[in-house]
Amino acid sequence: MSIDWHAFTPYASLAGGVLIGLAAASFVLLNGRIAGISGILGGLLRPAAGDVAWRAAFVLGLVAAPLAYALFAAVPAPRISAGWMSLVAAGLLVGIGTRYGSGCTSGHGVCGLSRLSPRSLVATLAFMAAGFATVFILRIATSL
């Protein structure tokens, strides 16, 4: 392992993390719910009375975030290196996996760990390990 010091952004990442924490904090203290994005989005596919508007509003907020950010600074363009077929496969796996696993990076990783939930700790270790392993395997596969 070597550290990529040029890409390393500890202050911005810490500050962004605090904003994410504040968003999750306001959501649980005001809406009384976990800011788990896969659960909020997935719940829209199981619509129930009185349960749609707040979900749609949260998702809309996420999608509109670049617009809000653009009021203060130029939005950095995301660098998406995956090809089209990889994106489809990845999207399917993320969609199915987060619903069976009851959460993603936000619900388990941020909120669950903040709640000291053993389930979320197991889930977070599992998806982190799978993420590290997948990048490692793809690195070998593409260098052959």
Add this chain to the structure above:
Amino acid sequence: MPVVTALLAGLLFGVGLIVSGMADPSKVLGFLDLAGAWDPSLAFVMVGAIAVGLVAFAIAGKRTLSFIGQDMKLPSARHVDIRLVGGSLLFGIGWGIAGFCPGPALVALGMGQAKAVVFVVAMLLGMGIFELAERATRHPARKD
């Protein structure tokens, strides 16, 4: 009111994702690439978010109603099972392939990235497959 607070929470969450670097799949993959030039930045996102989250969830855990009178709906499940671990592993594989988890994908969608559109559509398809499978197993006799 809960719809407005949900919108603002989503907006703040998304801005946090942009500030932190998590909305950039290349940066996420740099974090997951332990064997290569490793970018540890995203560990700082977790530290920042959880530092705030710990306080918020400690307060939330003592309440039965939120500060705007919503029922507290925190998960009560405690069991670790194959769904949790298997689902999280699938999610991690998908995360490692493209560098997108659900939140950042929605934010990149808001940046008008065609590749994010493809990922999000595939992710929704995956969530839809989960819903159909759930309905089939929970109500085998129901014909709808």
